[in-house]
Amino acid sequence: MTMPAAIDAVRAAFVGLTAGEFDLPPRHAFGESRSLVMAVHHRPTASTAVKVVSIEVERDPVIAGTVVFSHPDGQFAADAVPLTTLRTGAVVGVATDLLADEDADQLALLGAGAQAADQVRAVHAVRPLKKLVVFNRNPARAEALVEGLRDELPDTVLDVAVNADEAVAQADVVCCATAATVPLFDVGALKERVHVNAIGSYRPVMRELPEELLASAEVVVVDQVEAALSEAGEIIRAVRSGVLKLESLVELGAALGNPPLRQGRTVFKSVGVAVQDWAVARLLA
Known part of the structure; x- marks a missing residue:
């Protein structure tokens, strides 16, 4: 399965x-x-997907679990690890295509x-x-990732940064994929025009993004408002403190139907x- 196919499928969903x-x-x-249990039913096709995963931050891979897909002609089970990384990448591809400069x-x-x-x-x-710049608290893991991607990105300059602020300083797009509980970078380190994706936090105590970014962003898009308000630590904190207005949150599906302007900082x-x-x-x- 290719990433472009997954992006198209997730966009349509x-x-x-x-x-x-x-x-x-x-x-x-x-x-x-x-431990997480996620389920969804698609009425037009009478199909259902159910995923059960366990998450252990110190384990490699962090996620373990199974996805069961049922449809009128039968069902099958799949390993949740590659499916989860692919679908999480795909939604970032959808959002980046929507919000990042061309x-x-x-x-x-x-x-x-x-x-x-x-x-x-x-x-x-x-x-x-x-150009791709990677920062990780363990530099060896960043180096290993870069080396692993080198053959896939032969025309891309690949580098490892010594800190997060250095990594984001010249970026047009930032992707955060960590288990951080405090913001990863200072908002002042970002360019005035940049798109930032954050997929790491899934508990109220977790945060990757500085509150100042959410307060000043031209638009903050979430996959689903209900889910973000119960699980995304940075969104919960920013809404509670009043720096981010609840009514300003835009769901991804709505943004796809009415694309926001690509200007300033987007999240x-x-x-x-x-x-x-x-x-x-x-x-x-």
């Missing part, structure tokens, strides 16, 4: 979500969000874990990269919703 095609109950979280070609990636490579592949699929925050799993699993059916 979010348009369908906004059109009311899906039954999407809230995600169930157990044991301080170390000539954006420099990516800063913060984090070098299991999600990292598909974040790069997704951005590269919609904005061919001339996409994703906690992941089951329509993404359904969209990628359906490609396997």
Whole structure:
């Protein structure tokens, strides 16, 4: 399965979500969000995807689990790890294609874990990269990621930064894929025109983005407002403090139907919703 195909599938799924095609109950979280159950039903095709995962930050890979896809002709099960990294990359590709400048070609990636490579592949699929800069708290992991991507990105300059502020300083697009509980960078380190994706936080205590970025961004897009307000630490904190107005949050499906202007700093925050799993699993059916 190619990243462009996954991006197209996830884009269509979010348009369908906004059109009311899906039954999407809230995600169930157990044991301080170390076990998650996500389900979705697509009424037009009578198909259902259910994912059960465990998350251990110190484990490699962090995620372990299974996706079951059911449809009128049968069902199958798939490993949740590659499907999750692919669908998470794909939604970042959708958001980047929507919100980043058409000539954006420099990516800063913060984090070098299991999600990292598909974040790069997704951005590269919609904005061919001339330069990639990676920062990770463990420099060896950043170096290993860069080396692993070298053959895939032969025309891209690949580099490792010594800190997050250095990594984002010249970036047109920033991707955050960490388990951070405090913001990763200073808002002043960003260019005045930049698009930032954040997919790491999925619990209220986790944060990757500085509050000042959310307060000053031209637009803040989320995969689903309900999910963001219950799980995305940076969104929850910014709304509670009043620097981010609840009514200013835009869901991805709505933004696809009415694209915002590409100007200033734009943000996409994703906690992941089951329509993404359904969209990628359906490609396997």
